[in-house]
Amino acid sequence: MAPLVRALSLLLLAAASTAHWAPALAQRTSERPNDLAAQVEGTYHGDVISDARGSSREGVTITVTRVGPNQVEVSSDYRRIPTVRIRIEQAMSAIVQADGDYVFLIQRDSDPDMLNLTIDDASLAVRRR
Numbered sequence: 001m002a003p004l005v006r007a008l009s010l011l012l013l014a015a016a017s018t019a020h021w022a023p024a025l026a027q028r029t030s031e032r033p034n035d036l037a038a039q040v041e042g043t044y045h046g047d048v049i050s051d052a053r054g055s056s057r058e059g060v061t062i063t064v065t066r067v068g069p070n071q072v073e074v075s076s077d078y079r080r081i082p083t084v085r086i087r088i089e090q091a092m093s094a095i096v097q098a099d100g101d102y103v104f105l106i107q108r109d110s111d112p113d114m115l116n117l118t119i120d121d122a123s124l125a126v127r128r129r
Contacts, residue, residue: 035066035069035070036070036088036089036090036095037066037067037068037069037070037071037072037088038066039095040064040072040088040095040106040115041064041065041066041072042063042064042128042129043061043062043063043064043128043129044061044062044063044064044115044126044127044128044129045059045060045061045062045126045127045129046060046062046115046124046125046126046127047059047060047124047125047126048060048078048080048081048122048123048124049123049124049125050122050123051080051121051122051123052121052122053080053120053121053122054080054122057078057080060076060077060078060081060124060126061076061077061078062074062075062076062081062115062117062124062126063075063076064115067085070087070088070089070098071085071086071087071088072085072086072088072104073085073086074086074102074104074117074119080120080122081119081120081122081124082119082120084102084119086098086100086102086104087099087100088104093107093108093109094106094107094108094109095108102117102118102119103116103117103118103119103123104116104117105117113127113128114126114127114128115127115128
């Protein structure tokens with residue numbers, strides 16, 4: 001009988017311990033950068049293909065940096081393109097902007113390294129290297 005009581009006590013202790021640590025573990029897991037922003041961050045190279053306020057431009061570098069869960073900062077070496085923060089989400093197999101005035105589009109099923117952006121009336125087609 002004593003071994004059974006000991007085994008049950010250990011089982012209850014383990015369950016209580018797990019219940020105590022489960023919220024902290026869940027929080028750490030949700031804070032890991034295993035989200036859409038982590039998947040798309042990197043350096044992209046390409047062209048401004050149309051610009052309502054100027055002419056097209058070749059050889060633009062775009063840097064996409066994860067700044068939070070499903071949120072990126074997009075910056076460029078081309079002064080015409082301002083640095084912006086964009087919340088992103090998944091729409092079917094694509095990654096798109098969640099809201100706002102910008103276009104952020106990666107079609108993962110056809111070309112996961114191609115990023116189409118529209119920022120401040122300039123449209124860009126850039127590829128991750």
